[in-house]
């Protein structure tokens with residue numbers, strides 16, 4: 001007999017939201033979250049822009065569009081109910097050259113189709129909202145908010161515990177055997193037995209899927225996002241989140257300006273191919289990952305398709321004035337001396353078998369298991385809704401088996 005009904009691998013925001021959703025949907029179900037690191041939210045969920053996205057960018061009908069729209073309101077309510085700070089800021093998207101105007105208009109149309117309150121604004125309104133931002137044109141999005149996702153994770157852990165679940169840290173899962181009757185997980189401390197498995201391992205989700213005996217349709221390629229911050233005496237240059245018009249061929253939003261809840265103005269992230277799954281710095285290199293990627297024909301396809309973009313990002317990461325130049329395109333008053341480096345995060349970006357960056361969330365089912373294989377931004381925004389969907393799938397697996 002398994003000791004627990006559902007085991008969740010990974011205590012990031014998606015794993016924690018899933019554990020909570022299982023406990024709420026099926027009271028009495030036993031749930032254990034296993035986290036490799038000594039604390040929860042150690043990777044993507046604790047190293048991001050802390051923005052609650054509106055659902056502006058995503059293809060209508062996609063998981064991202066539906067789950068971000070529904071998830072944003074749920075996240076704002078969750079924060080209010082759990083004493084997690086949250087501020088409805090709205091945001092601006094700015095075109096810095098005439099060539100970007102058609103893309104800005106397309107974005108406004110897409111956001112409107114997704115039910116987002118977004119409109120083009122005049123130069124006078126731009127100057128009133130953000131006196132230091134320069135743009136050829138701008139759009140205003142009403143629904144955007146800013147929070148602290150690490151604190152959201154802490155609140156989720158508290159609720160899981162209250163509902164009778166458990167979160168165990170320093171528990172890296174290194175083996176998974178799925179049999180007709182149970183899931184057996186190998187840990188340095190011994191074995192855990194469960195009725196069903198949920199894989200929310202983020203940067204390791206493809207590896208965990210392979211450990212469980214399936215061949216996932218995607219592999220994870222890590223992309224580092226580096227941040228700068230305005231020196232405190234220059235923070236008044238930015239009042240609310242300001243985003244560039246994104247490149248429609250890439251799933252990244254571009255370097256944006258985000259005043260965080262503590263007043264720091266965060267600037268970034270770029271998207272630099274990383275040499276390790278935990279590649280927070282240039283010098284973090286994981287030979288095993290590089291060997292895996294080099295052998296993979298899909299990754300060679302990715303390199304052929306995006307090499308120009310990759311080189312430009314390496315350059316912008318290594319050459320500070322190039323980073324500053326891109327910030328100055330939106331915020332011309334800023335000088336290199338006004339910026340300091342401010343940490344980084346690493347995105348778990350799925351790449352499909354044909355070498356394309358996968359834009360939408362990917363959630364798959366196997367016997368006694370549900371795998372979250374692509375949960376990049378805005379998965380923190382959408383986490384409560386993703387968690388409910390995954391919980392419903394895993395409870396179904398549990399009932400069937």
Ligand SMILES: Cc1cc2nc3c(=O)[nH]c(=O)nc-3n(C[C@H](O)[C@H](O)[C@H](O)COP(=O)(O)OP(=O)(O)OC[C@H]3O[C@@H](n4cnc5c(N)ncnc54)[C@H](O)[C@@H]3O)c2cc1C
Pocket residue numbers: 009010011012013014015016034035036037040041042043044045046047048049050051052053171172173174200201202203204205208225269344345346347348375376377378379380381382
């Ligand atoms: C730079 C950056 C900026 C972003 N900005 C935003 C934003 O503003 N808004 C937004 O909505 N989203 C944003 N995102 C995306 C968001 O952070 C992620 O979508 C979300 O955090 C994913 O959560 P997760 O639980 O899937 O992954 P993670 O938080 O990475 O959690 C996975 C966990 O699994 C654990 N794990 C892995 N392998 C094992 C194993 N074998 N055994 C046990 N545990 C294991 C890891 O240690 C980790 O803690 C951003 C991401 C980045 C990197």
